[in-house]
Each structure stands twice: as structure tokens, then as C-alpha cells.
Amino acid sequence: MSGTARVRTLPLLAPALGVILVFMVAPMLIAGAYSFLTAGAYGGVRLPVTGEAYVRFLFDRDLDDSLIFDDTYLVIFGRSIALAAATTVLSVLIGLPVAWFMACRDKATRDLLVLAITIPFWTNLLIRTYCWVLILRDQGLVNAALIGTGVTSEPITFLYSNEAILLGLVYSFLPFMVLPIYATLERLDPRLVEAAHDLYAGRWAAFRYVVWPLAKAGVAAGTILVFVPALGAFLAPDLLGGGRKLMIGSLIHLQFTSSRNWPFGAAASMILMAFVLVALVIAARRRAGQVAP
Amino acid sequence: MSGRSKGFDWRATPGLGTLTVLVLVFLYAPLVVLVAYAFNASNLAMVWGGFSLQWFEKALANSDLRRAGWNSITVAVTATVVATMLAVPAAIALERGRAFFGKPAAESLMALPLVVPEIVTAIATLVFFSTIGLRLGIANVAIAHIVFCIPFALLPIRARLRDMPRDVEDAARDLYADWRQVFIRVTLPLLMPGIVAGAMLAFIVSLDDFLITLMVAEAGSTTLPVYLYGMLRLGVTPEANAAATLLLALSVGVVLAAYLVMRRGGKAVH
Numbered sequence: 001m002s003g004t005a006r007v008r009t010l011p012l013l014a015p016a017l018g019v020i021l022v023f024m025v026a027p028m029l030i031a032g033a034y035s036f037l038t039a040g041a042y043g044g045v046r047l048p049v050t051g052e053a054y055v056r057f058l059f060d061r062d063l064d065d066s067l068i069f070d071d072t073y074l075v076i077f078g079r080s081i082a083l084a085a086a087t088t089v090l091s092v093l094i095g096l097p098v099a100w101f102m103a104c105r106d107k108a109t110r111d112l113l114v115l116a117i118t119i120p121f122w123t124n125l126l127i128r129t130y131c132w133v134l135i136l137r138d139q140g141l142v143n144a145a146l147i148g149t150g151v152t153s154e155p156i157t158f159l160y161s162n163e164a165i166l167l168g169l170v171y172s173f174l175p176f177m178v179l180p181i182y183a184t185l186e187r188l189d190p191r192l193v194e195a196a197h198d199l200y201a202g203r204w205a206a207f208r209y210v211v212w213p214l215a216k217a218g219v220a221a222g223t224i225l226v227f228v229p230a231l232g233a234f235l236a237p238d239l240l241g242g243g244r245k246l247m248i249g250s251l252i253h254l255q256f257t258s259s260r261n262w263p264f265g266a267a268a269s270m271i272l273m274a275f276v277l278v279a280l281v282i283a284a285r286r287r288a289g290q291v292a293p
Numbered sequence: 294m295s296g297r298s299k300g301f302d303w304r305a306t307p308g309l310g311t312l313t314v315l316v317l318v319f320l321y322a323p324l325v326v327l328v329a330y331a332f333n334a335s336n337l338a339m340v341w342g343g344f345s346l347q348w349f350e351k352a353l354a355n356s357d358l359r360r361a362g363w364n365s366i367t368v369a370v371t372a373t374v375v376a377t378m379l380a381v382p383a384a385i386a387l388e389r390g391r392a393f394f395g396k397p398a399a400e401s402l403m404a405l406p407l408v409v410p411e412i413v414t415a416i417a418t419l420v421f422f423s424t425i426g427l428r429l430g431i432a433n434v435a436i437a438h439i440v441f442c443i444p445f446a447l448l449p450i451r452a453r454l455r456d457m458p459r460d461v462e463d464a465a466r467d468l469y470a471d472w473r474q475v476f477i478r479v480t481l482p483l484l485m486p487g488i489v490a491g492a493m494l495a496f497i498v499s500l501d502d503f504l505i506t507l508m509v510a511e512a513g514s515t516t517l518p519v520y521l522y523g524m525l526r527l528g529v530t531p532e533a534n535a536a537a538t539l540l541l542a543l544s545v546g547v548v549l550a551a552y553l554v555m556r557r558g559g560k561a562v563h
Contacts, residue, residue, distance in 0.1 A: 012385055013399060097309050119548055123324075125501065127327065127540060127544075133525070134327060228408065239525070249410070253507075256419060266420065
């Protein structure tokens, strides 16, 4: 009787699913509702229902209540998307060759390399970002070395720039790109590369026609794992951008702390979620498209 | 022709080894810098004043820091235990249960904390607690942690179930064991490495979480990363470096332990 071998699904699933529904889905719906309310004086929200938070993204209200186009927030969103995209591209450019190198090693070396990439993957992000403050700040390691060797007499300000944020983001999320690409390349049958080579394929041709088609799935998975957290990053813009170069994550954080505009922060979160959903849908379509032919 | 074939080793693309070494240096050198500063008796950036534990003594003498450390461990242990207890039945349902309408949706929901940006989870949780007026101090933090720990605990448990042969459980059933006996005597012991690995992953992500705790925690229920962030905001101090090094050691230690458990578990399946 095959029925007994199967377990009843719903009662087992219900507790975990319930926790996620109550403490994750409901909160997100409430945050969505907050984005259409008016800011309370000391944080929180009050009536009336309004679309003001979304209007504020593009317009500033003048004294006579007329709308003036204001690109402050558009610039922050643009910077976030550009930095997240640059982080993703750099991670692929660095991660793909590293993953291929790892996949070409013998079993023991592979395991060791995977562990070496996995440790930073799970290590505290605050500490990893803070390390770059120690290195890049005006009294930091790089400036001390430059002044010590007489290259410069005044410290060069590396922090609080888009480049510093980008460095921090690549540092944070590079392992998220290496590991999924490696996971797909590890399954690659070496005989395929050998066969390509026997058919006079050079290194480039073997990569282009044998390795790349397989690596693509890993790159797609890595792109989601890098792009999404980079887009919503808080620590890199906060510690390395010094709050001067805001990204979406720091903007949202501000609305719930010093700016006390919860509806605007909620609206920014909803717009960020919309970007994430678009990225996920594109990735899902691509995956479906790859299976079809 | 055969000469070309022998001379060309596709496994050894020139330059990739160097690149990989550089990437590893890039990943680890900043951590080494932090640890070196924490043990440096001098608090100047380029002066090595000798090996010293004074900054650690100073950090550990800070009672607020100790309290934050205890909060971190309390929250991580609570979140780990609850999330794992929720993840085990859920994993069994998803791997062994019959397909039902909405199963893909249920699977996506369980993975939700992995795909939603942390800042969005953080403010949504804050807004939720404020709306329903839940103010239980450290319990609020623990609830928030349980949610995002579930998918991490679920991953290795599901992987283990997928690798586990079903015939052992079927054999027990054929020998008239009821479901309770099958679960306790057969499934659970075989599943244990997956459960331990899942619990350790949950523990790591709870211990490392910063952003969600920053938004949810009220004064007195802050965890170590949030307290450390407050220290760093006030300026770079050797004491903060020592505290960061302690958290780093804890975090890396748990990762290594989880790795060893998972490796042993992986071997035991086959």
C-alpha cells in the first residue's frame, strides 16, 4: 500500500509556513499599506490615505503646493542600480575564471578552495566591511604606507566615494558568484573539453562552445545572489560611503531613523522590491528559455 | 598533431592560478589587518608596538559589550532551536509528502527570506511589531531571527532527505512499525547530520545578522554586531578592533565546525 509510505503534507508544513506568513508576508503587506499613509510627527503613520510618498520620489512641493521636479531620489536609485550592476559584472569577470580554475583541480585541492571561498561567504558582513575602513581611512594602512614611503605628504581620501562602495560591495558578494559558478562547472564532464580539443578547438573555442554554455546557469544564479543584496546594501554605503553617497538601503534606513518618514521609507522599500521582482522574473525566464532548446 | 594534443593541457590555463591566489589574498588580507590591529600594543596604523592582549581585556571589561554578547547568544540559540524544529517537519513534508496544489507556492514562500533584501525585511518587521504593539524586548529580536533562519535550516535537512535511501524506512514500515516508531527509530537518526548542519547554519546567520536586528532591537536588547556598529560609529578604536576580532573568531569557528559536521554527514550517507 503506497499510501502509508507517504506523509500527510499540510500538517507538517503548516507551522513553518505559518511563521513565514505571519512574520514575513503580513509585515510586508503592512509596509505596503504604510507607503500610502501620511507620516506621523514622531515616526509612525497617520491618516489620510495618500500617494504622496510616491510623488515625493520625483517631485518636491513648493511653498504654493506646486510640484517641482527633483532628481535627488532618482540619483540615489540610479547610483544603487549602477553600483549593483558594476558589482555583478566585476564579480562575473573575477569569479568565472576562479571557478574554472577550482573545477580543474583534483578533489582535495577543490575541497580546500571551496572551504576558503565559503568562510568569507558566512563571515559577519559588518566586520568584513569594517576591515576596509581600517585599510582605506585617512589614518589607515594604505595612507600610512603612502606617507611612510614619501609618495604623498597629505593623506589621500579614499573613503566616501562611489569607488570605495564598489570595492566594498565586490568584496562582500564575490563569494556569492564564485560558489554557484563552481557548482555548475564541477559537474562538467572533462571528456567534453577533451573531445572539443581533439576536434582542434583552441582554449578560447573550447571555453566558448563547451564551458560557457554550462557555466551560464551558474552565472545566472550568481547574478541574482550578487545583484539583489548589492542593490539593497546598507553597510557598504554607510561605512565606506560615509552616508554621503546614499544607496537605496541607506535611504530606507534613514526614513525609519533620523528622517522619521515611515511612509516614504515604506514606499522606497516597495520600489526596491519591484526591482528585485523584475530581476527574479528575468532570471526565471532565462532559465526557462535555456531548458526549451 | 599528437604533439599539439600533448602540449595543450586544458586544465592549466595560464594566469588562472595567479588570479585565484590574488582573489584569496583579496578575501583574507583585510581580515588579517583587523586581527593584527587588535593584537598590536601600539594604536598607530603603521607601528607594530609588540603583541598585546590589552585591547581584548579592555573590550571584555566593557559590561555593555558583554551584555550584547549574551543577547547575541540567547537570540541565536533560541532562533536556532525554534527554526530547526519548524524546518524538520517542513523538510519531510516537502521531500516525502505527496504533491498538492500550491506546493510550488509554499516552496517559494519558505525561500522568501532569502530573496527579499534585508533592509526590506528589517523595516517590514519593525512596522509589523509597531502596528500590533508587540514590545517583548529581546523576544522581538528572537522572533525576527527565527523567520530568516528557517530557510537556512531547511536547506541541508532537505538535501539530506533527498540523499537518504527510502528503503530503510519502507522496510521498517513493512515490519509493522507505526509512523511514530519509523520517525524516531529510523528517519530521525539518519537525518541527524542534516539537522545538525541546518542548526549550525541557522546559528551562523543569526549570530551574524546586523541589519534586521538594528531596526528591530530596542535599547537593552541589542546584539553584538549592533553594539559593535555603535562603537564603530564613534570612531576607530583598538578596543573596537578587539571586539570585532572576537566576533570574527566566533563566526569563523562556527563555520568551520559546520563544515566538518557536513563533511562527515555527507560521507555517512554513502
